[in-house]
Amino acid sequence: MLFKDFTPLLGDGAALRQVVDDVARRRQGTVDVVVGMEARGFIFGAAVAYALGVGFVPVRKAGKLPAGTIRADYTLEYATASLEVHRDAILPGQRVLVMDDVLATGGTAEATCRLVESCDAEVVAIEIVVEIDALRGRDRLAGRDVHTLLHV
Numbered sequence: 001m002l003f004k005d006f007t008p009l010l011g012d013g014a015a016l017r018q019v020v021d022d023v024a025r026r027r028q029g030t031v032d033v034v035v036g037m038e039a040r041g042f043i044f045g046a047a048v049a050y051a052l053g054v055g056f057v058p059v060r061k062a063g064k065l066p067a068g069t070i071r072a073d074y075t076l077e078y079a080t081a082s083l084e085v086h087r088d089a090i091l092p093g094q095r096v097l098v099m100d101d102v103l104a105t106g107g108t109a110e111a112t113c114r115l116v117e118s119c120d121a122e123v124v125a126i127e128i129v130v131e132i133d134a135l136r137g138r139d140r141l142a143g144r145d146v147h148t149l150l151h152v
């Protein structure tokens with residue numbers, strides 16, 4: 001699978017603003033917090049949280065967060081990995097927007113949804129900048145509101 005390089009989009013101020021404003025317009029008033037996944041989900045997630053006027057919660061690769069965490073394992077092509085979030089970062093009942101740059105196999109997004117739901121919070125929607133359709137990541141997110149800006 002070819003690597004989809006996002007750095008030109010990040011370097012283009014008008015394009016970056018268009019992506020962030022589009023997500024913020026769609027989700028305005030519907031979420032209490034944005035969750036973004038390390039590392040590229042931090043860039044878009046934090047910008048969208050700022051635009052919505054809500055907080056941002058980082059989901060990190062295992063072993064990087066300083067306080068008490070909960071963990072979710074997920075599968076990569078030939079291995080497994082783990083994501084973590086601070087156990088008190090997402091409150092029960094909060095409405096959560098999950099934001100990432102790429103949806104490939106869906107493992108990252110699916111594990112993130114599990115983390116949110118372990119906090120008794122609700123995944124209101126998943127916003128993705130680019131979905132790699134051939135990898136069928138969407139199948140792992142069946143029943144969820146998944147919105148993608150671009151399909152490749």
Ligand SMILES: O=P(O)(O)OC[C@H]1O[C@H](OP(=O)(O)OP(=O)(O)O)[C@H](O)[C@@H]1O
Binds near residue numbers: 040101102105109
């Ligand atoms: O749908 P999946 O198959 O789970 O792949 C998508 C994930 O892969 C990339 O992150 P990566 O784990 O490469 O980390 P990085 O953002 O730190 O480069 C991307 O930013 C997504 O988070």
Ligand SMILES: Nc1ncnc2[nH]cnc12
Binds near residue numbers: 002003004105132
């Ligand atoms: N092909 C790909 N390009 C960019 N980011 C990715 N994350 C997972 N697969 C990817």
